[in-house]
Amino acid sequence: MSRLRPGLARVEFYAVWNEVSELLNQGHTYRSAYEFLSEKKKITMKYDSFRRHVKAQFAKKKFMEIDSQEKSVIPADNKPKRVVPATATVQAFDSKNAVPLSDLLTEE
Numbered sequence: 014m015s016r017l018r019p020g021l022a023r024v025e026f027y028a029v030w031n032e033v034s035e036l037l038n039q040g041h042t043y044r045s046a047y048e049f050l051s052e053k054k055k056i057t058m059k060y061d062s063f064r065r066h067v068k069a070q071f072a073k074k075k076f077m078e079i080d081s082q083e084k085s086v087i088p089a090d091n092k093p094k095r096v097v098p099a100t101a102t103v104q105a106f107d108s109k110n111a112v113p114l115s116d117l118l119t120e121e
Contacts, residue, residue: 022058026066029055033067043067 017025026033029050036046047063050056056063 017058022062023066025056025058026063026070030070037067 032050032055033046036049037043041049043064044060046067047056047060
C-alpha cells in the first residue's frame with residue numbers, strides 16, 4: 014500500500030465520519046469499523062491514522078459537550094462590568110464671568 018500525501022488521511026476520515034460514528038454506535042470496535050470501511054474501499058489510510066482521528070473526534074465532541082454545559086450554567090446577566098474612567102472635575106457656575114441671557118439672545 015502506498016503512503017498517502019500529508020493531510021489526505023484526515024480528508025478520507027471526514028468523508029466517512031458519519032459512517033464511522035454509526036458503526037461505533039452500533040457496537041463495532043475501532044478495528045472492525047476500520048476493516049469494514051477498508052474492505053469497501055472507502056478508506057486507504059493505515060489503522061493507526063484511523064484510530065488517531067477517531068479518538069481526536071471523540072475528544073473534540075466531549076470538549077464541546079463540556080463547554081456547552083459550562084455555558085448553560087453561567088447566568089445571562091453575568092456579563093463583565095464596564096469600567097468607566099474617572100471624568101474630569103466640573104466647575105461650578107461662576108456668576109462673575111457669566112454672560113447674561115439677554116446678551117446671548119440679542120447678539121450684542
